[in-house]
Amino acid sequence: MALPPPDPQFVLRGTGAAIHTLHFSCGSQEPAVPVLFSGSENGFIHVWNLKTHRVDTALDGHGRKSVYCVETMGGKEQLLSQGRDQRICLWDLAEGRTAVTDSVCTENVGFCRCSLLKVAQGRWLMAMAAKALEEVQVLELPSKTSVCTLKPEVGAKLGMPMCLKLWQPSCGLQPLLLAGYEDGSVVLWNLSMGKALSQLVCHQEPVMSLDFDSEKAKGISGSSEKVLSIWSLNEQQNLQVYKTHKLVNAGISDITIRPDKKILATAGWDHRIRIFGWKNLKPLAVLDYHTATVHAVSFSDHKIPSERLLAAGSKDHRISIWSIYTQT
Numbered sequence: 551m552a553l554p555p556p557d558p559q560f561v562l563r564g565t566g567a568a569i570h571t572l573h574f575s576c577g578s579q580e581p582a583v584p585v586l587f588s589g590s591e592n593g594f595i596h597v598w599n600l601k602t603h604r605v606d607t608a609l610d611g612h613g614r615k616s617v618y619c620v621e622t623m624g625g626k627e628q629l630l631s632q633g634r635d636q637r638i639c640l641w642d643l644a645e646g647r648t649a650v651t652d653s654v655c656t657e658n659v660g661f662c663r664c665s666l667l668k669v670a671q672g673r674w675l676m677a678m679a680a681k682a683l684e685e686v687q688v689l690e691l692p693s694k695t696s697v698c699t700l701k702p703e704v705g706a707k708l709g710m711p712m713c714l715k716l717w718q719p720s721c722g723l724q725p726l727l728l729a730g731y732e733d734g735s736v737v738l739w740n741l742s743m744g745k746a747l748s749q750l751v752c753h754q755e756p757v758m759s760l761d762f763d764s765e766k767a768k769g770i771s772g773s774s775e776k777v778l779s780i781w782s783l784n785e786q787q788n789l790q791v792y793k794t795h796k797l798v799n800a801g802i803s804d805i806t807i808r809p810d811k812k813i814l815a816t817a818g819w820d821h822r823i824r825i826f827g828w829k830n831l832k833p834l835a836v837l838d839y840h841t842a843t844v845h846a847v848s849f850s851d852h853k854i855p856s857e858r859l860l861a862a863g864s865k866d867h868r869i870s871i872w873s874i875y876t877q878t
Contacts, residue, residue: 555835558870560603567592569863570618572848575626584850585626586861589617595631611639611650619663632664657681660710667716667725677714677727686711688741698744709733712756717764730757730771750789752779759805772802795831808849813875815860817844823862840864
């Protein structure tokens with residue numbers, strides 16, 4: 551008989567608004583106290599202490615406009631956040647500072663989260679939806695130098711980019727970008743050539759979220775439909791459908807593969823978090839706690855498996871923290 555799904559290990563309350571994004575930073579020193587960053591609809595970024603279950607710091611840099619992306623840049627002191635004020639802010643939180651040190655104006659009106667990739671010590675690539683509706687711009691940080699602008703071919707009709715994932719092929723090759731679009735396509739872009747290498751129609755509806763496992767050259771995407779699409783990348787850099795998985799209820803807002811590539815989590819419009827085995831997409835658990843849409847899921851990057859956590863943020867103003875499938 552299957553075990554009943556667990557309850558959350560604990561719940562974080564007190565943002566006073568819907569949660570749109572989550573990001574863990576466990577720090578390189580073990581045993582470090584992990585920190586969880588959350589971005590809310592009211593424009594605040596909260597820095598949560600997971601030992602006390604309370605907010606250590608509340609950051610206000612987006613003019614009370616919704617924050618929908620938060621990432622750390624090489625440790626929990628350097629932070630990047632993106633909001634509906636069409637700004638991407640860089641923060642330096644060392645020694646208790648709470649100031650925005652730099653920002654990039656995106657001039658983009660969508661909800662597409664930017665994607666970060668570390669390319670060298672202190673150097674990052676950042677992909678973001680550009681001012682022109684169908685375009686993606688790639689910058690180098692912290693210099694903000696433009697690397698390339700990715701424009702679909704004339705007549706491609708992909709619509710707006712909805713989700714982005716920069717990644718580095720293992721054998722020292724140039725970084726590549728996967729982008730999910732409004733028309734349901736996933737496109738693989740070569741940044742140095744500025745051109746699309748491959749396109750695959752994965753969904754009938756806009757691609758809401760995707761994640762990619764560069765070791766297995768396999769990715770997964772979700773949309774407003776009742777389908778998860780799993781696709782792979784062959785040696786000729788062609789995307790192909792690997793399999794699809796039918797869901798009970800429609801609508802996926804976020805997908806994330808755990809860093810150890812064993813399991814993945816989806817955030818559902820049906821208020822539920824679903825856990826799957828990544829190898830064969832076997833359904834493992836349905837976590838039913840929230841009372842409204844789950845907008846974001848994030849795994850912690852703990853080195854010790856038993857300490858790994860899953861966080862889920864919802865429109866119900868709550869963040870649930872789970873400890874599941876933590877045995878090796």
